[in-house]
Amino acid sequence: MRHSLTQLSAVLTVLSATTNALPTNGHSNEKHGSCAKTKVAILGAGAAGVAAAQNLTASGIKDFMIVEHNDYIGGRLRNQEFGKNAQGKPYIIELGANWVEGIGSEETNENPIWLLAKKHKLKSTYSDYDKYKTFDHEGETDWSDKIDEYDAAYEKAAAEAGRIMVDNLQDTSARGALRTAGWRPEKDDMHAQAADWWGWDFEAAWTPDESGLVYGVAGGNASFGYFSDVSNLVIDQRGYNIILEEEAKEFLRKNDKRLRLSTTVEGIKYDKKGVKITTKDGGCIEADYAICTFSVGVLQNNVVEFKPALPEWKQSAIDQFAMGTYTKIFMQFNESFWDDETQFLLYADPIERGRYPLFQSLNAKGFAEGSNILFATVTGEQAWRVERQTDEETMEQMLEVLQLMFPKKKIPKPTAFTYPRWSTESWAFGSYSNWPVGMTLEKHQNMRANVERLWFAGEANSAEMYGFVHGAWTEGRYIGHKIGNIINGKAGDDEFDMTRYETLHGTTFEDELDEENGWLFPYNIEEGGV
Template identity: 50%
Template sequence: MTNEDDDGTLGRYLLLLINLSDPGKSNLDPTGKHVASQGSVAWLGLKSGEIKKWDNMYLQRLLGITTLSGLALQGSVAQGTAQTGTCRHTTVAILGGGMAGIIAAQALHNQSISDFVIVEYQDRIGGRVNHTAFGQKADGTPYVVELGAYWVQGAGGTNGPVNPIWTLAQKYNLTTALSDFTSVQTYDHTGAVDYTYLFDEYNAASDKVSEIGSNILKDNLQDMNIRQAMALGGWKPKVDDMAAQAVDWLRGDVESASPVGESSFGFSTSAGAFTFGQFGPNNFLVTDPRGYSAIIEGEAATYLKRNDTRLLLNTQVTNISYSDTGVTVHNRDGTCITADYALCTFSLGVLQNQAVAFNPELPMWKRTAIQKFTMGTYTKIFMQFNEAFWPADSQNLLYASPDRRGYYPSFQSLDAPGFLEGSNILFVTVLAEEAYRVERLSDEETQTEIMAVLRQMFPGTRIPEPTAFFYPRWNKAEWAYGSYSNWPLGTSLEMHQNLRANTSRLWFAGEATSSQYFGFLHGAWFEGREAGAQIAGLIQGHCTNVTGEEECGGRKYHETLAGTTPSTAYTVENGWPGGLPY
């Protein structure tokens, strides 16, 4: 493959090449198709309309492009290669450049530790805070939409602490719009049907059982799932009452990206209280053209220089060897890194899918904790139309399928006032099994299904095909394998502590390791800060625990965790005659 056009007219593509440095355009090829951010190729459109790949390093040499998202595009380890057999050494290897990894490195920097390396799979930092260019404005430039985290959740409080993500949003002048989740219009397969009264019934039941949720943890009561708890409050939707099932999905499944029958009521209640009760009730959707990751890039820029060799992008970790004396990280490109300590900020999905090998194998208590928790999938499917055919006065449209719970139920308008006005962009959300299903479909198949739903919702309205259509496939992304974590029924705090505990000099952090803010971006912020501070304390020989933990050094873990019923309780009095069968 050559690096020139057949006629040598390279200049006509300079604008497109320059756009490679724009984070809002890095995930689309010129046809509007999504390109996985592997960082190894760029895409150019030729006069004939064909597409061909150019090596990114060639483009950088050609144009002097050395950064993506304002930070160094350093796609290989600066020293240590498979050919020489030597490894680059650092004090701390931070594996993953999402919120947790970037904030952990900042915590090290704040403790005057500068000898660290951040290793990131993608060609950008931010992790699951990931945006893309989408559609087209009147001037021909694209909009920017968020594929992963979209909201600053928990803001607007007056008496408590401020959410650190909201603080960063204000620090970097992030453009946001207040989401009103009470602004809902309801539909079924016959068109607009008002069943908003069901929200009142749901809320009344939720109020009745809120104390039960808090008492589960406070009084050490047996947990239950969200569906069971809501039934105690009087919310028991019939399996064939599809309007009630749609409301149940919107109010129950969405927060955890998992079915209500799987989620712990006790820990879901506490997570909601810690976030919305402590920080404030508001959710702000990010509309900033720089993308939500601007706050992560901004924090990284406080300690990383341009072209900083401590940031290694396009580097896939394949194997981690750890011991009481250090950690060795092996990468797919044949390079390796040795470190006194390593912090693994990979998503729970990456750990569950064994995308990285550990040597020695992680201990049973650690592997059990990894598999006990669940990784939810929250898939947003974006559509732009040449006109907005939906109500302008509502942010949310809820659809009740006649026969399938969770079948393209929630549509949200980005054309609403204060958002991307005039964009004619609508997105629909699917979760869990439905998200897995649409990942297996082609874009064309998914679009056909959604258009059939929209035409049911708006009978008699001429609805055109979308001019732009896109959605991510989170479970096929080797660096994510899902959207965010969830706390399942039957999983204790001690089991969660095993998830966050270190194994020798290998540490773990991320939203999944946050007991109070799991599933939230601020959970990753808190966990990154805490792990970075604790590792700094170990290096410097003093205790640095920002959350007031009594023990210094390694984190506590539980090699064996007991259940709720001792073997001596399997008796006739408890309805179990004859003892255990083994």
């Protein structure tokens, strides 16, 4: 299976749709100059936020408040109505996270999101990554041999990643390891470039050149090895986020004032005594503790003012981690012009790597049969370009590509067309995270670590399952449990602060900057020689 050979996913953390637990604004006290007070403020109503609230509740702590920018429980796991079925009713499509990745089994280990999916009868269908066809600008063309070559090289690179981790050797980029394993796609071999995208970018939303090897591989193994290599595409017409809405109903009442939707956080002031949150509508919340579940993209873009500023050891870790963009573009047609038995249509553009490289059919058996919906996926720089274009520009480009893929068909204009702009959303700034070249486990831990009474959770904070919904869920539960122990007096002396590394040293000492190591022009780096 493809997902046993790769890492990350098109999945993300926080979720969408509407909820029966809609709150009132509850800002009456704040309008008179005093802040609302709570034991724990949870910033973000996504997978991490809901999981944290659930664990606090399980610890007997009900004095918490959840603050969410959007008007629904969720965020990046977001859906909307699209097109029409035969009865004229719109379909529900997932703009963000779409898969339960590595579902697991009762005989091995079950993914916690899969357990929620079963509990709430979430409808999903197995994604068979062997059911693909390959195309280029001359139509259907078999370049599956390139995919096989990539997969063989990946297996060798993954084995090398394991050796590097066990022997504590220096990490490398995924690209470097793939080259060493024999995968060296030429820049003008566009079939190989397309196979390269399918093998890595489709999951990571970044190229192998931009991705670290060891934790890139480990991130996949943790999900697809520990759980299973089976992944299901969610097609539930209630929306993927229904599992979070239903979980939230177990601890939130209808119109519960502890849930504040449509509330944007502008400032976070923290110290040893507590945390004060200010919001765009003029409100404020004073909490003994706060759990920030914002995406790493938000934390990198100064959307929220921290007072004091986050310490350098933490901010530098946040700034180094990567926030990827994975954009799905949906089209509905009056009828299908593609093979309904095929789930994935892979396209090798003759000029640009990753230009509309994948179309997925929802007409395939077990999905939204008869919907005549195709959705394309673009990542990285191609996604940024598309998200800054108009719908009309993108539609025209995609129709040109589809006409090249099916030269004997006359490709009509779609009857419905839409896609999100994840990279420009001020509450997300991307789709999900990726482990970059040069990031160490210790520096990643700095991203996780609390500062005073301000704690952090979210998919990017999961060292093993970053980029996945279950990574966000796991981190939220972990932090919720820790704070619950602290409040209930059950925490040990070493639990009041998470491990952090205020100084991280490299591997090269100053006396090694010499001729023997190729350092031919001595100068003082501290004086600006670099």
